[in-house]
Amino acid sequence: MRNNRISLYIDLLFCLVIIPLVIMLLPVDRWITTNTAFLFTLVAYVYILYFVYRKVCLPKLFMRKKYFSIAFILTILIAVTELLTYFPIPAERITDDVRQMAARMSLRTQTIWFFFLVVTGFSLAIELTFELFRQILSRQEIEAEKNKAELALYKAQINPHFLFNTLNTLYALVLSGSDKTESAFVKFSDILRYMYSQSGSELIPAERELEYIRQYVDLQKLRLNSHTKVDLNIEITNRQVLIPPMILITFVENAFKYGTSSDTDCIIHIFISLNEERLLMKTENDIMRRCEEGECGIGIENCRKRLDLLYPGRYTLQTGEVNGRYNTFLTIQLR
Template sequence: MKLTRIARYVDLLFCLVIMPLVITLLPVDRWIVHNTAFLLTLVVYIYGLYFIYRRTRPAHLFLQHKYLRIVLLMLLLVGVTELLTHFPMHESSPALDARQLAARQNMRTQTIWFFFLVVTGFSLAIELTFELFRQMLFRQELEAEKNKAELALYKAQINPHFLFNTLNTLYALTLSKSDRAESAFVKFSNILHYMYAQADREMIPLVDEWEYIRQYVDLQRLRLNSHTQVELIEEIDDDRAAVPPMLFITFVENAFKYGISSETDCSIRIGLHLHKSMLDFTTENAVMRRREEAVPGIGIANCRKRLQLLLPGRFDLQTSEREGLYRVRLTIRLHEE
C-alpha cells in the first residue's frame, strides 16, 4: 500500500513537473502556431510512452526471464518512435531554403529520439527501483509468513496428543518386546529430526518430504486396529523435484484426526503423483468426527498462504465433502512456464 502511494507521487512528479520543464526547452511558441498537431502528438507520445513502461513493468519481466516480451515491447516502441519522426511538418515561412528545412527536420528527429531515451531511462530507473522494493517487501512478508506457518505447524504436529499416543504405543511395543519397537523408535526419531532440521529450508526434495509422510503414517498405523485401513499411493517420475517443506502433513494429520475409528470400518487414502513437473497430491477419508466449531482451523489456511507466497499462480487447492467422504486435492506446477 505504501509503495503504491509512492508510485503515485512519482507519476505526478513526472507528469506535472519533470516533463513540463523538459518540454519548455522546445520551441513551443513556434510549434504551437505552425505545427500544432505535431506538438500535441509529441506530448501525447511522451506521456503514453511513460505509462506504457509503468504498465508493462519491463524490470519485472526481466526478473521473470520473459525476454521475448521485452524484445517485442521495445521493437514496438522503437517502431512507433520512428514513425513519429516522419510526421508531416508545415513551415509557412518562405525565407527557409531546403537546407534550413532539412536542418529543422533533423532537429525534430533528434528531439523525438531524445525524449524517447529520456522517458525510457527515467521509466526503467524508476521501475527497477520499485521492483527492488517489491522484492524486499516480498521477502520480508514471505519470511514473516513462513515463521508464522512453521509455528502453527509445530503446534499442530508436535502436540501433546500425537506425542502421548506415539509414546504410549512405543512403550507398549517395548514392554511386549515386539520386533517393531526398534523400527518405531527410529521412525519417531526421524520425524522429530526432519521437522526441526528441514522446516527452515525454502525447498526440499519431494522424495524426502514423501518419506517423512510415509514414516508419519507408519507410526499412526501402530495405534490403529483393523477397523481403519490406510492406503498410500506413490508415482514420482523425477527424484530431483523439490517442494516447500512440511507441505502435506497438515492434510495427512487431518485425515487421521477426523477419519479413524476403533469401532467402525473406515479407510484413509493418501496419493502422490508427479508427472512432467505436475504434482497431484490427494487425501480421502471418511468423516468419523467433526471439528469443534469453537476451534479455528488454521492448518489449511496456513498451507494456502504459504503456497500463495512461494508458488503464486502455480497451484490449486480444493477441499470437498460428499457422501461422508472428505477429500483434499492439491495440484502444483513445479516449474514456471
C-alpha cells in the same frame, strides 16, 4: 549489477552511435574549416548536457517532489543553451550582407536548440524508463520479502500442530505400556530431524518429503488397532523433483485426526502421484469425529495460503464431505 551494465550500454550507444549520426547531418566539412571552435564547442556541449541529465536524473527528483531543484536545473541548462547561440562568428566569416549573416545565425540557433531538444528528450526517456524499472523492482522485492515472511509464519504454524498431535500419540503409547513405544520414539526423532534440517529450505527433493510422509504414517499406525486400516500408495517417477517441504502433511494429519477409531471399523486412503510436471494428492477417510468450533480448517487454510504464494494460479485444492467420508484433492503444476 545488471542495471549498471545496461546503463553503460545505453551511454555508449548514445555517445558513440546516436550523437555522431546526428552530427553528420550538419555541414561538418564546411564548419570544421570555417567555424572549428564553434563545432567543437557544440559537440562538447552536447556530451556535457547528456551526462548532466544522467547525473541529476530529473524523473527521480520529480518522484521525490523536488520541483524547485528541477526548475533550477532546467533554468541553468536553458540559460547556457541560450548563451551558446551568441557564440562569436569568426571575423573572416563576417560580411556586409545582412541577410546572409541572419541566415547563418538562424541556422546556428536552430542547430543548438535542436541538439538541446534531442539530448533532453532522449535523456528524459531513458531516465524515466530506468526510474519506472527501479520502482517495479523495488515493489517486487518488497512483495517477495512479504511473501517470504508469510511463508515462514505458515510453516511455523504447521509444525507446532504436528508436534502436538504426535506427542499425544507417544503419550498414549506410554500410558498403554505398548511394546511399540521405543520404535515410535525412534521414528519421532527421525521426523524431528527432518523438520529441523529442512526448516530453512524453500524446495527439497520429493524423495525426502515423501519419506517423511511414510514415517509419519508408520508412527500413527503404532497407536492404531485393527479397527483402523491405512492404505498409503505413493507413485513417483523422479525422486529428485523439487517440492516445498511440509506442503502435504496437513492433509495426512487431518485424515488421522478425524478419521480413526478404536472401536469402529474405518479406513484411510492416501494416494500421492508425482512426476516432473505435476503433483497429485488424494485423501479419503471416514468421519469418526467432528472438529471443534474454532479449530476447523485452520491447517488447510494455512496450506491454501502457502499454495497461493508458491503456486499462484497453478494449483487446485478441493475439500469436502461426500456420503459420510471426507475427501481432499490437490493438484500442483510444478512447471
